[in-house]
Amino acid sequence: MNILTEMIRGWFGPDKMSDQMVLILSAVTLATLMFVVMALCALVFTWMERKVAGFIQSRYGPMRTGRWHGWAQAVADMLKILGKEDIIPAEANRFFFSFAPILVLLGSLLAWAAIPWSPNFVSADLDLGLFYIFAVSSLAIIGILMAGWASNNKWALYGAARGAAQMVSYEIPLALACIPVVMYTGSLNTSDIVIAQQGGVLNWFLFRNPFIFVAFFMYFIASIAETNRGPFDMPETESELVAGYHTEYTGMRFAFFFLSEYANLFLVSLIASMVFLGGWWSPIPGTDFAPALTFIIKGVLMVLLNMWVRWTLPRVRVDQLMYLCWKVMIPVSLTCVVGAGLWMMWRGQA
Amino acid sequence: MTAADLIFYALAALTLVPALWVVGSPNIVHAGFNLLLTLLGVAGLFAWLGADFLAVAQLMVYIGGVLVLVLFTVMMTRVPQAREADSGAKRAILPGLFALGVLVVLLLVATGTHWGAPALTDAQPTTAEIGANFMTSYIFPFEYVSLVLLAALIGAAILIREPRGTEEDDEAGAAVETAEEEVQS
Numbered sequence: 001m002n003i004l005t006e007m008i009r010g011w012f013g014p015d016k017m018s019d020q021m022v023l024i025l026s027a028v029t030l031a032t033l034m035f036v037v038m039a040l041c042a043l044v045f046t047w048m049e050r051k052v053a054g055f056i057q058s059r060y061g062p063m064r065t066g067r068w069h070g071w072a073q074a075v076a077d078m079l080k081i082l083g084k085e086d087i088i089p090a091e092a093n094r095f096f097f098s099f100a101p102i103l104v105l106l107g108s109l110l111a112w113a114a115i116p117w118s119p120n121f122v123s124a125d126l127d128l129g130l131f132y133i134f135a136v137s138s139l140a141i142i143g144i145l146m147a148g149w150a151s152n153n154k155w156a157l158y159g160a161a162r163g164a165a166q167m168v169s170y171e172i173p174l175a176l177a178c179i180p181v182v183m184y185t186g187s188l189n190t191s192d193i194v195i196a197q198q199g200g201v202l203n204w205f206l207f208r209n210p211f212i213f214v215a216f217f218m219y220f221i222a223s224i225a226e227t228n229r230g231p232f233d234m235p236e237t238e239s240e241l242v243a244g245y246h247t248e249y250t251g252m253r254f255a256f257f258f259l260s261e262y263a264n265l266f267l268v269s270l271i272a273s274m275v276f277l278g279g280w281w282s283p284i285p286g287t288d289f290a291p292a293l294t295f296i297i298k299g300v301l302m303v304l305l306n307m308w309v310r311w312t313l314p315r316v317r318v319d320q321l322m323y324l325c326w327k328v329m330i331p332v333s334l335t336c337v338v339g340a341g342l343w344m345m346w347r348g349q350a
Numbered sequence: 351m352t353a354a355d356l357i358f359y360a361l362a363a364l365t366l367v368p369a370l371w372v373v374g375s376p377n378i379v380h381a382g383f384n385l386l387l388t389l390l391g392v393a394g395l396f397a398w399l400g401a402d403f404l405a406v407a408q409l410m411v412y413i414g415g416v417l418v419l420v421l422f423t424v425m426m427t428r429v430p431q432a433r434e435a436d437s438g439a440k441r442a443i444l445p446g447l448f449a450l451g452v453l454v455v456l457l458l459v460a461t462g463t464h465w466g467a468p469a470l471t472d473a474q475p476t477t478a479e480i481g482a483n484f485m486t487s488y489i490f491p492f493e494y495v496s497l498v499l500l501a502a503l504i505g506a507a508i509l510i511r512e513p514r515g516t517e518e519d520d521e522a523g524a525a526v527e528t529a530e531e532e533v534q535s
Contacts, residue, residue, distance in 0.1 A: 127475030128406050135406045138414025145421045
């Protein structure tokens with residue numbers, strides 16, 4: 001952020017712009033950059049998902065578009081979706097129908113601001129980082145409810161109700177699983193959390209405390225449910241609800257939902273790598289040559305794990321989903337919080 | 351008018367204009383969605399006053415929790431029928447008087463309070479201070495509020511619980527016991 005403001009100041013010549021103007025310009029630049037990165041991620045991950053699905057189901061996946069293992073398939077998909085007709089159903093509520101995808105996308109884009117990519121690159125170095133990320137993600141829930149209601153379609157409404165119930169429930173174990181780490185760091189700032197894990201793989205929070213080790217798996221399961229992906233893709237269940245809350249959406253508006261799904265997938269993976277897996281620090285101390293690249297590789301590996309789970313496990317039922325959250329994961333994550341605290345006291349790490 | 355004033359008025363407008371719509375809209379679902387903008391405006395005002403923790407907590411609690419529950423309830427209603435039932439002028443008298451009374455009390459409090467703190471100081475992170483205060487000087491109210499929330503949880507668990515046994519005499523007592531066990535476990 002500081003480097004960027006200096007750059008903009010240098011670009012336009014010193015003393016020519018007020019501080020606020022520079023701040024606004026750099027904020028706009030960063031937001032655009034994050035959006036571009038987000039769109040690129042969605043492109044790469046759709047291709048990756050198809051290849052992973054193909055590999056797990058013993059088939060090839062896309063092979064033709066762009067010669068080498070169908071790498072251009074995602075680009076072709078994007079061009080197709082851009083060219084599609086934008087249809088708003090006659091009985092739908094026009095305003096909320098078109099506003100909902102923007103709200104869903106806004107929820108994920110805002111959260112990206114607090115991701116610490118490298119020691120000197122965080123879009124918004126907030127004191128409340130982690131709390132902020134979880135809070136703005138809740139905007140997406142409202143967006144999903146809005147999409148389902150405005151579509152005026154019973155499947156969309158069911159999908160929205162399921163999606164919102166699921167996301168509200170799983171937000172609790174997701175946040176609880178991160179609390180032991182916040183207890184260690186003594187700060188919610190995302191950069192501070194990463195800095196606290198300096199010094200090789202044994203200093204990553206995942207291996208520092210057995211309760212955090214358990215909390216990591218709670219986080220991982222909850223993050224799958226939070227992104228509405230299989231085996232917890234209840235809002236979309238194509239065999240019951242057609243396509244859930246985005247049944248009526250086409251073209252660009254559908255692309256917004258699609259984009260935010262993959263942006264959220266990468267977001268929860270990056271948070272996992274930031275909170276539990278040492279962020280930008282490399283596993284071996286003293287080899288931190290490319291911090292941002294290390295961070296992104298960890299994130300992509302988590303995404304791969306997520307896809308592996310999605311294409312391996314069958315979908316759960318709605319009641320099983322709620323049972324798992326309220327009667328298994330919340331008690332276990334609460335135990336992790338208390339246990340991690342006791343462990344810290346016992347080992348004198350506090 | 352400085353840029354700071356302009357931002358304040360924009361946030362105030364974001365809070366108040368949708369709020370009028372929330373009250374006046376005949377469609378109860380529209381009212382719910384407009385509540386989103388009002389709550390966002392309040393969060394923006396908190397952030398503008400330098401209360402970063404309050405702003406984010408506002409997002410988390412009111413938008414992520416309360417508004418989602420409100421929308422859940424409201425989306426299950428049938429819009430046109432609810433509209434006709436509520437439009438009687440007679441029904442407006444008592445709530446109107448009540449609202450007027452609340453307005454008078456609020457105005458009295460707002461004009462009578464000595465607003466000591468300056469509006470916008472150099473914004474400092476507030477989280478650590480709030481946490482320390484919760485754990486030291488305000489520990490009793492903090493724990494008391496959590497007790498109230500626990501009571502609400504138990505109450506909700508009792509309300510939704512289906513009666514299990516056929517004995518009517520000790521049913522209520524058993525319900526309280528199981529609900530408490532469920533909450534505690």
